[in-house]
Amino acid sequence: MRRFLTLVSLLLVAFPAGMTITGCYRNPAGNYCNGLGFGPKVTDLYSITLQPQNTGVSMAFGQTRQITPGTGATCKGGTASVTNPTYGSTNLQLVDISPTGNLCAGTWNRNTGGGIPDFTICNYPNPLPSSSGLPYGTAYISESSQSVTSNPVQVFVHAPVTSISLVGPTQCVSQTQVAQLDAEACYAGANNAQYEFCAPPSVTKFACKNGLAPGVSAVPSCNGSIGTLTYNAQNGSVATINPETNQITAVAPGTTVINASISQSGSSAGYFSTCPPQSIQISLNGKTAGTVTQGVTQNLSTTVLDTNNHVITGLTLDYQSTNPQDLTVSSSGAVTASFPGSASVYAICQPSECNPAPINLFGANGTGLSIASNPVDLTVPGTASAYVWYGAPGKSQYFVPVQLLSGTVGSTVRLPYVPNSMVMDQTGTTLYFGSEHELMVYSTASNSLTSQSTGTPGVVLAVSPNNSTILVNDQVRQLFYLISGTGTTAPSSFGGLGTAAQFTPDGKTLYVTDSATAGPGHTNTLYVFNANTGWTTYPLTTSGGTIGPENLAITVPGVGAYVSGNPTVAHTWCPTGTVGDYNSMTFYPQGDSVNADTDVLAATTDGQHILGAALTAGGISFSDIGVTIPSTACPTAVNSVLQPLLLTHTLNQTTLAVNATSVNQVVTSPATVSTGTAGAAYSLSFVTYNGTTAGATLPYYQQTTGNTTSLGTVGYLTLAGGTSITAPVAGAFSPDNTLFFVSTAGDNKVHYISTTTLQDTQQISPNLPVCNPSTDQGCTAPAGSTGTVPATVITVKPRATT
Structure with missing residues (x-):
């Protein structure tokens, strides 16, 4: 024993100062939430969160709902x-809850007998709740487990809601x-009265038809009585x-x-409007006129203000070019020049991509309506050549x-x-020929x-500018076919007959x-x-004249x-029409009436004139209708009644001294440009006819560019061939506006007219063989016709000069 005590004493003396003894350590208190070694442990259930804890639960009498654990x-x-x-409820007469957490806005069946399981029938509360004379009440539910109780969740129990505004x-x-959304709600009282x-x-x-229920002087907010409503924007x-x-x-x-x-x-509780555009302003390099170089893309600047004068960004706009063969604008406003020429471009906001509205809410706060921008006039310097196609539908089976x-x-x-x-799309890639048998589609490249x-026979009336849709009118079945793609996609149809379309x-x-x-x-x-x-129709009952409303111009x-x-x-x-009343709507109402007789129409590319011509006893009556579009936005509704866009006009008329039997065309120049290098001071138009x-x-006809109230200059061009020519029957401009191609009857030739000198500079013979009405179905040539016929349709696309 003495030796043991001596050893211990030596160890104590030899242990260095400041050193501690470490080894296995246990702290049982760390396993507990309070760190003191007692109470709930850190792994135990400590709290339960029951949802929806912020908005509560809304239930109509007799409804059931399974709560989320x-x-x-x-x-x-x-x-x-x-x-x-x-689970527990603060009022089992109002909100009952099954052992599995299934809520009942009333009381569950228990011990019903007859083999009916418990908690399968939810009975209305008894007595029905009444708060200040209104049929609603609230209770709270909770969930418990392992001696832990959740937060309370408020349950709103009420009479069924019949409508929400x-x-x-x-x-x-x-x-x-x-903005903050709120609502008012109705319920059905005695005799189905809406309170x-x-x-x-x-x-x-x-909003409720019968107002306040008897004995009720005021109503609470919906959040405090029937619970929180859920809103959803349809668009x-x-x-x-x-x-x-x-x-x-x-x-x-x-x-x-x-x-x-x-x-x-x-x-559907109502609607919400984001303010529509009040104005769209576009420019190129800060100007509304400029020059674009071929192959160089330039971007338009666009500024849009809403009806509160706030700037709008991110709109989906459509850009229009008056000469898409030469100059196009992408959906992002990028301008691309493919060939020399000139064009005006516009930005358009129109439903459904821009400023949409449900069909029954057209015009609400100015939505559902279209608006156009100012024009930007662009010139592409240079001179281009062209490809030209000649045909004579009804008279020849060739082009x-x-x-x-x-x-x-x-x-x-x-052709088959x-x-x-015969119609060519504005991209110049496809020629469409209609017939009694089928739609025939040709590539311009080959x-x-x-x-x-064969499923879409009829007359080809129009092709969309981007070549995505073709309109064919089956005049036997009296159907319009709208065909997607290049004539290969199944068409949609609408009943009717037509003479012209754009x-x-x-x-x-x-x-x-x-x-x-x-x-x-x-x-x-x-x-x-x-x-x-979609499709809408409008009677033209007041339209008279020689041939009536056979022609139109955009x-x-x-x-x-x-x-x-x-x-x-x-x-x-x-x-x-009245905003919100679809049946009262006229989507394209009359916006102008001009006291002029016209058989054919055309619009000048500056947007200032509609030119018309009609056959009269003394020649051809020519009308220059000066058009003013007062606003590119639709007028403001008056007392919730939408107003039409009314155009104003001036009228100047003269008589063309020619001997005609019918009028075929007024052909306006594709752009107010001279030789493809500079804007001209006037627009040039020609009139073709039969005789x-x-x-x-x-x-x-030469008319000063822009808005003018005076008549332009009328002239007559003598064609090479002299007395052999009986009529200029069809014509078309080259896309760069340097030439006018005119087909003539009598000599059956095509004449190249210089637009700068107004001289007949060259003649060619298309040599289109006449068809035989006896053997060729669909041929309208006179019986016994031989030789060739003049071209009655001329289509043109630009091409490079190299």
């Missing part, structure tokens, strides 16, 4: 299991601005809603329906191509059937047949006119197809169309 947490914030939960901004809200259930304090005129591109706060944010111009729901039922650069007249191309129409559509430059709207003078089944009717509103910009006849009338894109008098001349 609560989530458990430890005292350290970790996840903990909630095992064997039990939005209470929010009635005026439009500018982009990015925020006000709840509403914001700001509401003084109740998320117009507005978005924060589900936590029910605040709505304006995103882009337009109107959207707002749906509201509560207690498992919903309805012939010509390369202007080489001067070579190509070989005639025989005699065509009744002059070869690319497709035949697309707006953006391809979004198609105007079709028909005249009763065209034959059996034809009527004086204007048809309009729009991508947003305004520049494309806010409407003038239709020939007497009077000559315009229909424009601003609808009329039988030898030595026929070609009338032309």
Whole structure:
């Protein structure tokens, strides 16, 4: 023992100062939430969160709802299991809850007998709740497990809601601005009377038909009585809603329906409008006129102000070019020049891509309507050559191509059937020929047949500028076919007959006119197809004249169309009718009436003139209608009634001293440009016609560029060939406006007219063989015809000079 004590003493003396003894250490208190070694452990269930803890639950009498099990947490914030939960309610007569967490807005059946399981029938509360005379009440539910109880969740129990009306901004809200949504609701009382259930304090005129229930002097807010409503914007591109706060944010111009729901039922509660454009201003390098070089892309600058004078960004605009073969504008505003020439470009905001509105809310706060920008006039320097195609639908089963650069007249191309129409798309890639048998489609690159559509026989009336849609009129079945693609996609159809049609430059709207003078089944009717509103029709009952409303011309910009006849009338894109009443809407009402008789019409590219011509006893009556578009935006509604866009005009008329039997065309120059290098001081137009008098001349008309109230200059061009020429029957300008190609009857030639000297500089013979009406179905040539016929259709596309 003495030795042991000596050893211990030596060890104590030898241990260095400041050193401690370490080894295995246990701290049982660290396993507990309070760190003191007692109470809940850090792995135990510490709290239960039951949802929805902020908004509560809304239930109509007798409804059931399975609650979402609560989530458990430890005292350290970790996840903990909630095992064997039990549920409780502060008022089982109002809100009953089954052992599995299934809520009943009333009381569950228990011990019913007859083999009916418990908790399968939810009975109405007994007695029914009443708060200040209104049928609602509240209770709280909770979930418990392992001696831990969740937060309480408020349950709103009420009579069924029969309708919900939005209470929010009635005026439009500018982009990015925020507004608060609220609502008022109705319930059914005795005899199905509709009484006000709840509403914001700001509401003084109740939406419910019978107002306040007997004995009720005021109603609470909906959040405090029936619970929090859920809102949804039907069109998320117009507005978005924060589900936590029910605040709505304006995103882009337009109107959207707002749906509201509560207690498992919903309805359309109202609408919300983001302010529409008031003006669109575009420019190139800060100017509204300029020069664009071939192959160099330049971007337009666009500034859009809404009706509150706030700047709008991110709009989807359509850009229109008056000469898309030479100059195009992309959807982003990038200008590309392919060939020399000139064009005016516009930006258009139109539904449904821009400023949309549901069909029954057209015009709400100015939404659902279209608006155009100012023009930007662009010139592409240089001179281009051209490809030209000649045909004579109804008279020849052939067409012939010509390369202007080489001067070579190509070989005639025989079609499968005699065509009744010939149209080239504005991109210059495809030729479409209609016939009684089928639609025939040819490539301009190879002059070869690319497709035949036997399911769409008829007359090709129009092709959209981007070659995406073809309009064929089956005059036997009396159907319009709208064909997507290049004649290969199954068409949509609409009943009717037409004599002429044009697309707006953006391809979004198609105007079709028909005249009763065209034959059996034809009527004086204007048809309009729009991508947003579909097909609509408008009677042209006042249209008279020699041949009635057989022709039309689109305004520049494309806010409407003038239709020939007497009077000559315009229909424009601003609808009329009561906002919110679809049945009262006229989508393309009359916007102008001109006391002029016209058989054919054309618009000058400066947008200032509609030129018309009609056959009269003393020659051809020529009308220069000076057009003023007072605003590129639709007029403001008056007492919720939409107003049409009314165009104003001046009228100057003269008589063309020619011997004609009918008028074929007024052909306006593609751009107010001279030799493809500079803007000209005037626009040039020619009039073509049928006749039988030898030595026929070609009338032309020069009009000062811009808005003028005076008559321009009329002249007559003598064509090479002299007395052999009986009429200039068809014509077309080269895209760079250096030449006018005119086909003449008598000599059956095509004459090249210089637009600068107004001289006949060259003649070619297309040599289109005449068809035989006895053997060629669809041939309208006189019986016994032989030899060749003059071209009655001329189509042109530009090409490089190298």
